[in-house]
Amino acid sequence: MELITLIASVKFGYLRIRMSNQGLIFLPDISGFTQFVNATELDHSRLIIQELLEVLINANEGGLQISEIEGDAILFYRFGAPPTLNEVYRQVEKMFRAFHQNLIAYDNRRYCQCTACKSAGKLTLKVITHYGEFTGYNVQHFYKLIGKDIIVAHRLLKNDIPDHEYWLVTDALSPTGEPAHLANWMTWNEDRQNSDAGDVRYHYTRLTSLKDNLHPDEPPPPDLSKKQLAFSLTRDYSVALIPLFHATGDFNLRSSWMENVTRVEELNHFLPRIGMRCRCVFDNGEEVEYTSSSYHFEDKLIEFTESESSTGNLIYYTIQKISENHTRLRIDYYIPRGWWARYSSRKQRAFLEARFDQSMLNLDTFAKQLQDDQKWCEDEQAL
Structure with missing residues (x-):
């Protein structure tokens, strides 16, 4: 698709709009965020969420770019040909395990006994992955994404999946239907969601098994022998x-x-x-x-x-x-x-x-x- 660039001057800064190619939309979202923030102390809940979002960013090893941080979610993207599902899964696995390893470590080493710190371990992660067409534009130093497939990805966060920790793959990213069993514990379920662009078909699998081999790093007691x-x-x-x-x-x-x-x-x-x-x-x-x-x-x-x-x-x-x-x-x-x-x-x-x-x-x-x-x-x- 031909790349079209429109440059315009606006009152509050420089606006550049680029009609995009297609690309990967990768959207990890912290499950339990709303209840966690509403039911706990704001100061520490804010810091816990901030740290978890940074853990997700630091676990990015697939060349994903950040469009914006949306409270409890990060909108990652990458223009170009669709990645293999195995590549996407490795990124999902990396972020999910890093997220929960951080929570386990914090629960094992924290000083604080406030409600926010004691209940942080109940937070978990779901990841929406989609492939579609979208565009990016700059206003001063801010970079935003727009396009119907960005809307589709966000609407998929509001689905009827009863679980709270899963990986969702749309048929646009897996055009052959049910994704391969990339791990022996995977069980795929199929569903669809209506949107302005029509029905969006997707498959999803629970990620709970990725926590099985995560163990707390026990801090040693003080050594006074020397x-x-x-x-x-x-x-x-x-x-x-x-x-x-x-x-x-x-x-x-x-x-x-x-x-x-x-x-x-x-x-x-x-x-x-x-x-x-x-x-x-x-x-x-x-x-x-x-x-x-x-x-x-x-x-x-x-x-x-x-x-x-x-x-x-x-x-x-x-x-x-x-x-x-x-x-x-x-x-x-x-x-x-x-x-x-x-x-x-x-x-x-x-x-x-x-x-x-x-x-x-x-x-x-x-x-x-x-x-x-x-x-x-x-x-x-x-x-």
Whole structure:
């Protein structure tokens, strides 16, 4: 088909319309999104969805282009001859497994006990694949797709398939009818949907079996065998368990109570979990990178550890509920056996102990303020 280019100047920018060739439309959609967002805390549900969408984008290995992100879905496309169904399936498999591996990993490493974080594992994925004719156009730096087959693909998201995790293939992409059994677990079902362009016939298969061999990557417990205790500090607070945990465990809040910290730079992760990293910058120019290395949660006890990247020092936080509004925090500061224990001066250790002691005193005021501002209660186990 001859490529026609129309260039026009418009009031709000430069508009270029290209009458397209045919191409693949690849539309992964997060199932359960609406209920998840409506029933959970907006802040963390937003970050969870954002991370999952990025997982899908990073799993793109088929040269797909992104037209737009549509809340809970990504409109991928690729102009050119139709790909083989085996090629499309490999892309579906890659995205589906990456999506669920990320959810499993997050559930196994998350700090947060809020409704959004606890229920994220119920989310899943369906993928609509279609082949048809559409056009792309630019308005300034935005690229959009239009055409009847784009409309068809979107309408196929609103189908009567009772399942919530499946791969849908239209007959335009599989013109010979039922697709081949690309995996031994596949069972294809046939259906059709009415559209302005007429009946759209399609086949679909469940993707649930792709989760069978996904296993959590269990984080190891803190290894103290090569550490020695440098000092231990304990303080009681007139706040509930969760707000004290929120204050101490959230890297972004460190500058509010950690003595001499002027700012915190988040190095990775949107949500608190094992493996998150930050850099604390102190008022004397010192920079210390912390990595969350372990976490354990019970109703009346929370334990988590952090490692200092440059020294190997480890900070062990233990938060214990004494009563409804009475909590105890213990900080155990460990240093590596060997060179640090031999060569660090008593003065250096005294300096670190004084810094943490003052930090725990600062935490008293900050944690109370945080609890008052956030109106925390015991069943709002959020971080």
